[in-house]
Amino acid sequence: MVPIFFAYFALVSIVAGLLTVSLRNPVHCGIALLALLGHVAGLFVLLHAEFVAVVQIIIYAGAILILYLFVLMLLNLKTEERYFHRRHAWYITGVGALTVELLMVLLASRFSGAKGPATVAAVEEIGNSTAIGILMFSDYLLPFEIVGVFLLGAIVGAIVLAKTPSPADLSGDER
Amino acid sequence: MIPLSYYMILSAIVFVTGVVGVLIRRNIIMLLLSIELMLNATNINFVAFSYYLGNIAGQVFVFFALTVAAAEVAVGLAIIIALYRGKATVNVAELNLMKW
Numbered sequence: 001m002v003p004i005f006f007a008y009f010a011l012v013s014i015v016a017g018l019l020t021v022s023l024r025n026p027v028h029c030g031i032a033l034l035a036l037l038g039h040v041a042g043l044f045v046l047l048h049a050e051f052v053a054v055v056q057i058i059i060y061a062g063a064i065l066i067l068y069l070f071v072l073m074l075l076n077l078k079t080e081e082r083y084f085h086r087r088h089a090w091y092i093t094g095v096g097a098l099t100v101e102l103l104m105v106l107l108a109s110r111f112s113g114a115k116g117p118a119t120v121a122a123v124e125e126i127g128n129s130t131a132i133g134i135l136m137f138s139d140y141l142l143p144f145e146i147v148g149v150f151l152l153g154a155i156v157g158a159i160v161l162a163k164t165p166s167p168a169d170l171s172g173d174e175r
Numbered sequence: 176m177i178p179l180s181y182y183m184i185l186s187a188i189v190f191v192t193g194v195v196g197v198l199i200r201r202n203i204i205m206l207l208l209s210i211e212l213m214l215n216a217t218n219i220n221f222v223a224f225s226y227y228l229g230n231i232a233g234q235v236f237v238f239f240a241l242t243v244a245a246a247e248v249a250v251g252l253a254i255i256i257a258l259y260r261g262k263a264t265v266n267v268a269e270l271n272l273m274k275w
Contacts, residue, residue, distance in 0.1 A: 010181070010185045013185065013189060014185065014188050017188070018192055020208060020209070021192055021193070021196030021199070021212070026208075030208065036189075036212070037215065043182075043219060044222050047225070048226055049237075052234050055237075056241075059245065060211075063245065064211070068207070071255060072204060075204075075256075075265065084199050084200065085198065085199045085201060091198040092199065095191055095195050099187065099191045102187050102191070103184055103188075106183050106184050107180060109180060115229045116228055117230075118231040120226075128234075131231050132234050135235050139232070147243075150246060153246075154245075157249075157250050157253070159253075160253075161254055162252075162256045
């Protein structure tokens with residue numbers, strides 16, 4: 001059963017990714033990205049990372065993508081603008097050749113290593129979110145705090161950047 | 176049991192798709208969307224390694240990657256709105272103020 005689900009999620013992820021970069025209407029691209037995010041969340045469930053899957057749906061699909069769509073509709077883009085780079089065929093060929101090389105390397109390799117303590121059975125015993133929480137608030141407490149400060153800075157920066165300039169600012173010699 | 180390399184191949188393909196998107200798209204919002212593709216590809220890798228190597232730290236790092244993505248989107252879109260207010264374009268070819 002798992003291989004079927006993996007094949008489905010993987011194929012739809014790849015197709016949705018391709019659509020995301022190739023569709024012409026930016027709103028359609030956003031919807032394609034939504035499909036990709038949902039199917040990547042499905043992959044996370046297959047990998048026994050249920051909490052990450054739910055967070056992926058809530059934050060990526062529910063918050064980040066909505067923000068994109070808001071801005072796309074706010075800007076109300078003209079449809080006749082040139083979409084692709086002039087020499088995009090060259091870029092695609094070059095990157096495609098590199099990808100084939102990369103896939104050869106990946107297919108030949110085994111990627112095994114020392115197994116950690118968090119086997120599926122051990123994680124199931126205490127629950128996935130509990131296991132993540134214990135690790136995040138012990139070993140990774142400092143990164144967690146740094147990320148909190150970082151987010152605060154990002155929020156303040158976004159508000160300052162997107163604030164509508166008051167008429168007093170515009171009348172200056174800035175513009 | 177699916178080999179780990181399948182997940183890595185999937186992740187590589189999605190990542191490369193994102194790279195191609197950054198290279199060929201001229202709409203600055205689409206550039207940010209392509210970066211989201213790349214971040215998702217790395218998340219697939221993190222979670223796959225977390226499962227196959229029995230280490231939950233990979234899932235913790237997905238959260239940090241998610242946070243960085245959220246901050247990037249908030250600041251990036253704010254910059255795009257400020258840019259659009261000034262130049263009324265989202266085409267990166269026309270945003271050449273700092274080009275020399």
